[in-house]
Amino acid sequence: MKPLFQLTRSxxxxxxxxxxxxxxxxxxxxxxxxxxxxxxxxxxxxxxxRGRWSFPHWSVRVGVMLLVLVGLxxxxxxxxxxxxxxxxxxxxxxxxxxxxxxxxxALVMLYxxxxxxxxxxxxxxxxxMALYSVLSLIVVTACLNTVYRSQQNNxxxxxxxxxxxxxxxxxxxxxxxxxIFPRIGPLWQVDMNSGQSFTGLSDSMxxxxxxxxxxxxxxxxxxxxxxxLPPEHLRYWRGLTYDQFDGRAWRRSDGLIAQSRTDAKPKxxxxxxxxxxxxxxxxxxxxxxxxxxxYGLDTPLRYPAKLRQIEDxxxxxxxxLMQRTQYSLVSRVGAVREPLSDTQVAHxxxxxxxxxxxxxxxxxxxxxxxxxxxxFTAQMMGFFARDFRYTLExxxxxxxxxxxxxxxxxxxxxxxxxxxxxxxxxxxAGIPARVVGGYLGGELNPVDDVLTVRQYEAxxxxxxxxxxxxxxxxxxxxxxVAPLRLEQSAAQLFSDEPSFxxxxxxxxxxxxxxxxxxxxxxxxxxxxxxxxxxxxNFHERQSGLLQRLLGDISVVNLLLLVMLPGxxxxxLVAFNLLRQRAPKDDLLKALDKLxxxxxxxxxxxxxxxxxxQFFDRLTLAFPALADEFEALSRCYERxxxxxxxxxxxxxxxxxxxxxxCPLIAQS
Amino acid sequence: xxxxxEAAIKEVSSVLYGKEEAIKLALTCLFSxxxxxxxxxxxMGKTTLAHALAKVLGLDxxxxxxxxxxxxxxxxxxxxxxxxxxxxxxxxxxxFTQLLLADEVNRxxxxxxxxxxxxxxxxxxxxxxxxxxxxxxxFVIATQNPITQQGTFPLxxxxxxxxxxxxxxxxxxxxxERELLKGGDPRQRLESMGTVISPSQLQAISRACTEVKVSxxxxxxxxxxxxxxxxxxxxxxxxxxxxxxxxxxxxRSWAYIQGRDYVIPEDLQQLLGPVTxxxxxxxxxIGLTANxxxxxxxxxxxxxx
Numbered sequence: 003m004k005p006l007f008q009l010t011r012s013x014x015x016x017x018x019x020x021x022x023x024x025x026x027x028x029x030x031x032x033x034x035x036x037x038x039x040x041x042x043x044x045x046x047x048x049x050x051x052r053g054r055w056s057f058p059h060w061s062v063r064v065g066v067m068l069l070v071l072v073g074l075x076x077x078x079x080x081x082x083x084x085x086x087x088x089x090x091x092x093x094x095x096x097x098x099x100x101x102x103x104x105x106x107x108a109l110v111m112l113y114x115x116x117x118x119x120x121x122x123x124x125x126x127x128x129x130x131m132a133l134y135s136v137l138s139l140i141v142v143t144a145c146l147n148t149v150y151r152s153q154q155n156n157x158x159x160x161x162x163x164x165x166x167x168x169x170x171x172x173x174x175x176x177x178x179x180x181x182i183f184p185r186i187g188p189l190w191q192v193d194m195n196s197g198q199s200f201t202g203l204s205d206s207m208x209x210x211x212x213x214x215x216x217x218x219x220x221x222x223x224x225x226x227x228x229x230x231l232p233p234e235h236l237r238y239w240r241g242l243t244y245d246q247f248d249g250r251a252w253r254r255s256d257g258l259i260a261q262s263r264t265d266a267k268p269k270x271x272x273x274x275x276x277x278x279x280x281x282x283x284x285x286x287x288x289x290x291x292x293x294x295x296x297y298g299l300d301t302p303l304r305y306p307a308k309l310r311q312i313e314d315x316x317x318x319x320x321x322x323l324m325q326r327t328q329y330s331l332v333s334r335v336g337a338v339r340e341p342l343s344d345t346q347v348a349h350x351x352x353x354x355x356x357x358x359x360x361x362x363x364x365x366x367x368x369x370x371x372x373x374x375x376x377x378f379t380a381q382m383m384g385f386f387a388r389d390f391r392y393t394l395e396x397x398x399x400x401x402x403x404x405x406x407x408x409x410x411x412x413x414x415x416x417x418x419x420x421x422x423x424x425x426x427x428x429x430x431a432g433i434p435a436r437v438v439g440g441y442l443g444g445e446l447n448p449v450d451d452v453l454t455v456r457q458y459e460a461x462x463x464x465x466x467x468x469x470x471x472x473x474x475x476x477x478x479x480x481x482x483v484a485p486l487r488l489e490q491s492a493a494q495l496f497s498d499e500p501s502f503x504x505x506x507x508x509x510x511x512x513x514x515x516x517x518x519x520x521x522x523x524x525x526x527x528x529x530x531x532x533x534x535x536x537x538x539n540f541h542e543r544q545s546g547l548l549q550r551l552l553g554d555i556s557v558v559n560l561l562l563l564v565m566l567p568g569x570x571x572x573x574l575v576a577f578n579l580l581r582q583r584a585p586k587d588d589l590l591k592a593l594d595k596l597x598x599x600x601x602x603x604x605x606x607x608x609x610x611x612x613x614x615q616f617f618d619r620l621t622l623a624f625p626a627l628a629d630e631f632e633a634l635s636r637c638y639e640r641x642x643x644x645x646x647x648x649x650x651x652x653x654x655x656x657x658x659x660x661x662x663c664p665l666i667a668q669s
Numbered sequence: 670x671x672x673x674x675e676a677a678i679k680e681v682s683s684v685l686y687g688k689e690e691a692i693k694l695a696l697t698c699l700f701s702x703x704x705x706x707x708x709x710x711x712x713m714g715k716t717t718l719a720h721a722l723a724k725v726l727g728l729d730x731x732x733x734x735x736x737x738x739x740x741x742x743x744x745x746x747x748x749x750x751x752x753x754x755x756x757x758x759x760x761x762x763x764x765f766t767q768l769l770l771a772d773e774v775n776r777x778x779x780x781x782x783x784x785x786x787x788x789x790x791x792x793x794x795x796x797x798x799x800x801x802x803x804x805x806x807x808f809v810i811a812t813q814n815p816i817t818q819q820g821t822f823p824l825x826x827x828x829x830x831x832x833x834x835x836x837x838x839x840x841x842x843x844x845x846e847r848e849l850l851k852g853g854d855p856r857q858r859l860e861s862m863g864t865v866i867s868p869s870q871l872q873a874i875s876r877a878c879t880e881v882k883v884s885x886x887x888x889x890x891x892x893x894x895x896x897x898x899x900x901x902x903x904x905x906x907x908x909x910x911x912x913x914x915x916x917x918x919x920x921r922s923w924a925y926i927q928g929r930d931y932v933i934p935e936d937l938q939q940l941l942g943p944v945t946x947x948x949x950x951x952x953x954x955i956g957l958t959a960n961x962x963x964x965x966x967x968x969x970x971x972x973x974x
Contacts, residue, residue: 590973610968612934642886642973644931 009108009149012158014051016145017108018044021099023138024115025092027122027131032089033077039070040096047099058100067097088121108149115142127326129533140165174567182548182563185541202291203439203460207244207418208251218457222441223288223297224531225453232282232299234443236335238463238476239297239455241440243314247429249354250404252422252437283332287534290325294318297440297455299333300476306330314436315340328539337473342434350434350467358426360406365430375433375468382427383482386420389413392484417487420479421462434467438476442487449521450528588652589641592659599663613638624669627662634658670874671928677865681721684855684862685714687845693926694836694943695722695810699871700878700922703833703915704789704809706774706947713838715812719770720859722810726871727864729804731766735777737820741784745794746801759801764788767804767868771811775821785809786828806871826948833915834940835947874925881921882931886973890934891917893970894941898949903957903965905950916944934972941967 009017025040049055070093078086095118098111119138122131143165151161202222223239244252282299296309296317306329309317315338317331342350372378396415399407405423408415415423421437428435442461444453463478480487536543551563593613597606605623607616617635621628637655640646674696681692695718698705707715716732723730733744746762763769764785771785788794789809794801811832814821829835841849849855866874891913899907908916917932919940924932946959957965 593973607973609971612938612972614933614935639931639933643882643884643933645882645884 009051009102010151012161013108013145013148014048015158016141016148016161017111020112020115020138020142020145021096023134023141024095024118027126027134028088028092028118031125032085032092033073035073036070036089036092036096039066039093043096043099047102050100057103063097063101067093070097084124088118088124091118091121105149109146112142112146112149115145127538129530132537136169140169143168178564178567180540181544182560185544202293202457203241205242205293206251206253207422207437207439207462220457221289222291222455222457222459223286224527225284225286225444225455226451226531227453228283228285230282231446231451231453232335235481236299237443237453238300238335238438238461238478239441239444240300240316240438241297242295242316242438243465244437244439245314245350245352247353247422247426249357250401252425255349280336281332281334283330285328285330287326287328287531288323290327291323294320294322296323296329298331300335301338302331302333304330304332326534326538328535337471337475339471339473340467341472342467347434347467350436351429351432353426353429358403358405360403361409361423361426362430364409365427368427369431375466375470378428378431378433379466379477382424383477383479386424386479387482390415390420390483392416392480392487417478417480418462420483421464424464424477424479425466428464428466436465438463438465442478447524447527449524450531452528452531454527589638589655592656596659596663599666603666613642624666626669627665630658630662630665634662670870670877673866673870674874674926677725680725680862680865681718684721684859685718686848687841688714688718688838691718691836691838692722693923694834694940697919697922697926697940698834699726699808700875700925701833701915701918702806702875703919704811704831706829706832706835707810707812707838708815708835709812709838711814713840715838716770716772717855717859718838719768719810719812721862723768723770724859724862725865726768727867728806728808729767730770731763731768732770732772733763734772735774735781737776737778739777739781741781744781744785745788745796748797757797759796759799761801764794765801765803767806768808768810771809773814774811775813775824777822779822779825782822782824782828785811786831789831806868826950829947830909830911832947833919834943836943875922878922878925879918881924881929883917883921884931887932887934887937889974890970890972891937893974894937894966897970898945898966901966901969903952903962905952907949908945909948912945912948916940919944938967 021040021044025037029037046055046058050057070090074086074089074093077089091114095111095114098107098114102108102111116139119135119142122135140162144161147161147164225239242254244254246253246255281303283304284299286297288296296319298305298317301315302311302317305311305317309319309329312318368378368381372381391414393414394416396408396419397412399412405426408419409423425435425437439460439462441455441459442463443459444455446453461480463476463480465474465476467474548560593607600606600620603623605620607613611619614635617631621631624631634655637651637658640648641651641655677696678689678692682689685692695705695707699722707718709715720730720732742762744762744764746760746765748757748759750756751758774782774785788803789807792803792805792807794803813824840846895908895913898904916937920932920936923936923940924930927936942960942963946963949959949962951957951959951962
């Protein structure tokens with residue numbers, strides 16, 4: 003039987019609390035049977051603690067660990083490597099409970115607890131989670147504290163207090179390190195979100211797709227404008243264009259459109275020639291989409307180097323967006339002049355060889371009536387405005403000739419229906435056109451002037467190319483079918499539709515629509531936005547901040563920034579220590595001198611030894627000097643304890659020691 | 670007067686062989702006007718020491734064997750109705766003496782113990798609304814068996830505190846033992862012992878003891894000891910101000926007996942155990958005895974700093 007390390011009662015309590023707190027964030031991440039394992043392990047450990055059971059035999063532990071490994075390997079087939087790795091860590095963490103023989107085992111467990119706290123940031127990075135992690139950190143440290151203290155203490159709150167004080171003391175250091183510690187890029191990229199699904203637009207669009215998004219109130223992105231905001235009817239956030247139609251769904255083609263533009267370097271165009279009402283400068287904080295495109299107003303003129311502008315003027319990144327990111331843009335709104343080659347014109351006129359005959363016929367008829375494009379589009383918009391209704395729950399369309407069915411039978415639909423039918427009509431009439439997917443609108447948070455765009459504001463519209471002025475023009479059929487969609491937020495417009503925000507009951511039922519709650523939510527959103535800008539993505543502004551603080555960033559300056567506060571603290575401590583120490587009197591100095599002589603022979607004065615006993619001991623070691631030591635001893639006694647203030651005695655004491663030292667060194 | 674002290678020590682040594690240290694401590698205690706507690710196993714000479722001291726100091730002496738069925742009245746005395754004068758008359762108990770040997774004080778019940786201890790502290794006895802002054806000087810030399818022995822009521826801390834010192838006698842060394850075995854029964858010699866220090870001389874010695882010098886360096890050391898006992902985790906509680914005063918008082922007498930008119934740290938180290946040993950207690954999980962605790966205290970605190 004190995005010697006048993008006995009956890010004290012408060013250790014046990016804090017260990018349980020630590021386990022609970024550390025594991026709680028993982029409850030929706032790792033497979034739930036791990037939690038059953040955790041409960042079993044904790045139960046077993048409690049029985050051991052109460053002395054009822056003993057620790058499980060090693061064969062049991064090995065068996066359980068093998069089972070866990072098999073379970074996690076099976077899990078690997080559906081989950082990501084990351085989740086399985088964390089699961090393994092958790093399993094080892096809780097199983098360690100059943101083999102806690104020594105203090106070292108308890109320490110290992112607590113160190114893993116620290117690691118698990120950090121790992122939870124892989125999955126969540128919100129403010130509440132960060133606060134929760136700090137709390138967990140304090141609790142685990144409290145537990146660490148109890149493990150190191152063998153003394154049984156009934157006050158179980160004291161370790162917590164002590165640990166909280168520790169962290170408070172460490173806070174200034176933490177802030178300094180946060181400010182200046184260089185952010186080193188990861189050595190390897192962890193593919194966190196493979197297998198995770200995102201809400202948002204995808205690279206193909208069939209007419210019903212967008213209405214699915216209106217069920218969600220998740221944030222798509224936030225935008226903050228540097229000077230003025232674009233008016234509501236210009237808040238068209240382009241994401242991607244769909245240029246290929248297969249008779250039912252619209253897709254973006256991989257060929258022509260996905261190529262980088264020839265002038266695809268980040269543009270530094272002169273903006274001076276443009277009217278200020280047409281250019282907007284803004285930052286976007288975009289939620290992960292798992293896709294490569296980014297959102298922006300019509301034509302981005304300036305954009306970060308890591309993005310590239312492709313053929314249809316939208317922005318793309320090399321990698322799918324897996325984490326929240328931030329970027330700055332300058333955009334111009336309005337029609338954009340863009341001469342098209344013949345291939346491009348042909349590309350934007352592509353249609354399936356057959357299908358939707360009635361639509362094609364109608365387009366032909368309108369094209370005959372109107373020789374110019376303006377007339378044609380006016381005719382089309384009039385047609386939509388007259389007979390159509392805008393709804394989130396259009397009737398299902400059949401597989402073939404769906405546009406025909408929409409235009410001539412159901413006549414009810416959502417933005418996707420209108421955009422797709424519109425492009426079909428335009429192309430059938432020989433006008434190059436494409437469907438654009440993105441968002442329309444955004445809710446302005448008055449607290450920090452940030453425009454928040456949510457999934458339910460997803461929108462689709464179309465763009466056509468006018469060969470007269472060689473420009474792309476935006477056309478939004480929704481604007482004539484449901485003009486309010488441009489002026490009101492989607493939330494107001496759709497509030498009557500039963501399927502709107504079906505997945506976000508809280509928002510739908512108006513719990514958050516009361517004035518006070520709304521304000522609260524807006525404030526929370528603002529804090530969240532700053533949290534992202536200043537904490538999570540601090541590395542993006544760190545260098546700028548340091549530059550402003552230090553003038554220029556050099557190793558010397560950085561070291562100074564770290565060392566100056568440290569030196570200041572040390573100086574204060576030193577000052578405090580020095581102030582408390584009374585000046586030594588000359589007798590003590592003389593004794594110290596004697597001590598130094600005796601250091602080589604290791605006979606220094608010991609703690610708790612009186613001066614008399616000290617000299618007695620020396621007499622034994624150096625019998626030749628017995629008389630000297632006797633006299634010294636008596637001398638010291640007279641001065642210190644008989645309070646003989648004769649200065650000759652002091653002098654005698656010092657000179658005798660001076661005399662003794664070389665003699666001691668000789669012998 | 671020093672000679673008389675020497676003579677007294679010698680006289681007591683003639684019945685208690687090889688215990689000069691304990692005799693000096695006992696005298697120190699009496700010179701400091703404090704009560705003495707001797708703790709040891711039966712048959713170690715506790716009673717002999719007390720008896721010899723009473724003889725040598727020429728004090729009026731009473732011995733009281735404590736038993737478990739003793740009542741306070743057995744110590745303090747009792748008022749009995751006198752039909753002739755038709756009033757109560759107080760019959761003083763054995764406590765009305767100059768030196769009381771309370772033998773095996775921890776054998777009796779707490780009630781009786783506390784009756785004695787009140788008398789020790791106040792120097793008088795209150796009974797039936799009347800206060801009777803005890804003679805001066807009034808010393809108590811109590812003996813007690815180690816509390817691990819059967820049939821004992823350990824004295825609580827508050828009552829232990831009434832004793833200036835607690836000393837142990839211990840087995841005699843081989844030489845003393847041989848002497849003891851060779852010689853006759855020391856008790857017979859006890860009878861023939863005469864007074865060496867008269868009560869008036871005792872008073873003079875006591876006065877002289879209080880005039881022994883205590884330097885600032887010594888007080889520094891004493892304060893360091895006290896502070897350490899109050900802060901170190903080994904101690905459940907530290908030395909009280911009363912304990913510190915008692916220590917200083919005893920140190921002065923001890924220095925006087927040693928023939929010095931000032932106290933040195935060695936005196937303090939010598940007396941720390943007897944004076945504070947019974948007033949300190951180790952924290953529960955340390956498992957140190959009082960002596961071990963005192964030794965640790967002495968080892969941890971710098972004499973000169």
